[in-house]
Amino acid sequence: MLPVRLEWQRPRDGVECQPARFIEPDGVELDGAIFRPRSPEVSPISYHVANLENPIALHFINCRDNLAFAHFLERFGMLQSERSGAGGMWEKSTELVSFRSTLQTLFRWSSLGPDAVLPRANAVASYSSFKPKLERTSGGGLRLVIQASGLEDLMVMEAMMAIEIGAVITSCAHCSRAYLTGPLTGRRSHSVYCSDRCRVAAMRKRNAEGAKA
């Protein structure tokens, strides 16, 4: 598996979330929110994905409300670098929710067989764009990486990696957050908790309930 690289930027002064009403192409009005950086200032950030131990896509899938989406965009950067002719960077809650559901679906497909998953996953990924890039290694040699064009593409690539190697999306028995198990995830395929912290917390809870009984 070739590592995937993204040179990106994130808002230096955070992201604000304002209520908004959207009129969809079919005329339906939806209440939602717009996310905008608080200032045009950005800090560069470089992503290098070579395994599935802490996928950015899972942080996105675990955003359950607008506040969580705002924290994601502050931490990892906006999904789009700029919207042409529309006053810089911004995101619509409806589009974030729709992309989250696309990602969830892609990860769930890792449990389908190749015949079922191939046409579907490739159709979703056909909207992404990637470039081959040679980099200098610290030892002075060369390394081939795949360069993503944006944060959405990077997350789609993480899902495609999960499908290829058979990593499975599941939810933690303690905190109910989604996480991956299996190859390249650093977790056994039968694991029940997302982290040691949740495993210990669940054990304490069981012990406390046992003591009460």
Ligand SMILES: [Zn+2]
């Ligand atoms: Zn957990």
